[in-house]
Amino acid sequence: MYRFLLTPRWWGINVFVLLAIPFCVFMGSWQLSRFEGRVQDHRKESEQVTTDRHEAARPLRELLPVDKATSGKQATATGRYGRQLLVPDRELDGRRGYYVLTLLRTDGGKALPVVRGWLPGSADAAKAPAAPAGDVTVTGALQASETPGDDGVGAQSGLPSGQTGAISSAALVNLVPYDVYDxxxxxDRADSGMKAVPAKAPANSGLDLKAFQNLGYTGEWFVFAGFVVFMWFRLxxxxxxxxxDAEMGLVAAEEQSVTV
Incomplete structure (x- = not known):
């Protein structure tokens, strides 16, 4: 009854199944390893942020340009505070508020955007504490310039005077009369009763949408492998x-001829 398995048609089916199942399992395992790798990267990033907080601060110029290796590192800079801006629609501890951003005019001539703290509610310049006067030395976590649209970062257009949607040299160059660091x-310690803003993880790291896509693809490949096995048994x-049925039909025909 199973001699049909030796026909060319079934030879092709069997070869396809024997190749498809290992391929699906391999692809599923590869996607799973990608997901595990991203989880590991996320864990390392979290541990690195904690480590960076306890590292000695280094001069700003030693950490530029900002990349994954220097993002979150403790940086220090000296200068005088200049123009102050507000960054609306920023969430902290589940509450909506705004950043108080002040430009620090450094000895190098450029200005360093400094987030001095966070306040709850709608952005209000009257509630934002004034920056200290005179020469100051600031210490905090170094961050890369933001891009509008990423992680809730707002666009620049349509905002009132004295506000910016993104903390970046591209957004600030039109708001202040001097060059701005990228x-x-x-x-680390917010000024005048404001809450300190924690450092963000570097872009393109950690558990983002791609990580969960890898996990979804893992399930799909294993489902494909199971489907191949199911279809083989069904065929x-x-x-x-x-x-x-053919054998039973043949027997019935033979019995009918004998009776006649």
Missing amino acids: AWITL LRREVESAR
């Missing part, structure tokens, strides 16, 4: 039933 820092069963 980086910013958030103070086998149909072939067996057809062969059985």
Whole structure:
């Protein structure tokens, strides 16, 4: 009854199944390893942020340009505070508020955006504490420039005077009359009763949408492998039933000829 398995048609089916199942399992395992790798990167990033907080601060110029290796590092800079801006629609501890951003005019001539703290509610310049006067030395976590649209960062257009949607040199160049570093820092200790803004993880790291896509693809490949096995058994069963029906039909025909 199973001699049909030796036909060329079934040889092709069997070879396809024997190749498809290991391929699906391999691809599923590879996608799973990608997901585990991203989880590991996320864990390392979290541990690195904790480590960076306890490292000695280094001069700003030693950490530029900002990349994954220097993002979150403790940086220090000296200068005088200049123009102050507000960054609306920023969430902290589940509450909506705004950053108080002040430009620090450094000895190098450029200005360093400094997030001095966070306040709850709608952005209000009257509630934002004034920056200290005179020469100051600031210390905080170094961050890369933001891009509008990422992690809730707002667009620049349509905002009132004295506000910016993104903390970046591209957004600030039109708001202040001096060059701005392509980086910013958030103070470890906020000024004047404001809450300190924690450092963000570097872009393109950690558990992002791609990580969960990898996990979804893992399930899909294993489902494909199971589907191949299911279809093979279904074709086998149909072939067996057809062969059985053919044999029964042949026997019936022979019995009818004998009776006649």
